Amino acid sequence: MKIKVGFGFDVHQLKAGHPFVLGGVQVQHHAGAFGHSDADVLVHAICDALLGAANLGDIGHHFPNTDERWRGISSLILLEECVRLLGERGWALGNIDAMLCLEAPKIKPYIPEMKQKVAIAAGIDPDDISIKATTNETMGFVGRQEGVVAYAVCLIERQ
Ligand SMILES: [Zn+2]
Numbered sequence: 068m069k070i071k072v073g074f075g076f077d078v079h080q081l082k083a084g085h086p087f088v089l090g091g092v093q094v095q096h097h098a099g100a101f102g103h104s105d106a107d108v109l110v111h112a113i114c115d116a117l118l119g120a121a122n123l124g125d126i127g128h129h130f131p132n133t134d135e136r137w138r139g140i141s142s143l144i145l146l147e148e149c150v151r152l153l154g155e156r157g158w159a160l161g162n163i164d165a166m167l168c169l170e171a172p173k174i175k176p177y178i179p180e181m182k183q184k185v186a187i188a189a190g191i192d193p194d195d196i197s198i199k200a201t202t203n204e205t206m207g208f209v210g211r212q213e214g215v216v217a218y219a220v221c222l223i224e225r226q
Pocket of ligand 1: 077078079102106107108111
């Protein structure tokens with residue numbers, strides 16, 4: 068069986084009063100991620116991992132922020148589209164492991180719902196999705212709560 072691995076990274080600015088969507092879940096916080104779509108940094112990193120695994124370029128290539136179709140859109144729809152692109156080329160998603168890096172708020176209570184939402188969009192079992200979170204120990208732009216970062220890896224299998 069042929070398998071491939073993919074890696075994704077994303078970063079967004081945090082701005083006061085913005086909604087904060089992570090893994091398709093609205094997180095309660097005084098600030099939120101700023102961007103063209105819903106600025107879901109976690110799902111964007113996952114999308115880039117999927118596209119990378121299949122050597123299909125990056126999220127900016129498929130969903131340019133100059134395209135009005137993607138303004139304010141749920142990034143879960145972008146994830147569905149990435150899975151569809153992989154399927155067209157004979158690839159099935161195996162598992163995802165993702166890491167959020169942000170200073171606040173505490174993410175742990177939201178993780179089960181994030182896994183559910185990502186699982187539905189990705190078309191895989193929630194048990195095949197790992198979402199973890201850490202702080203940046205108050206250092207740098209993440210530590211100053213100016214931004215939020217996410218990393219993801221995924222495995223894809225030839226169908
Ligand atoms: Zn992004």
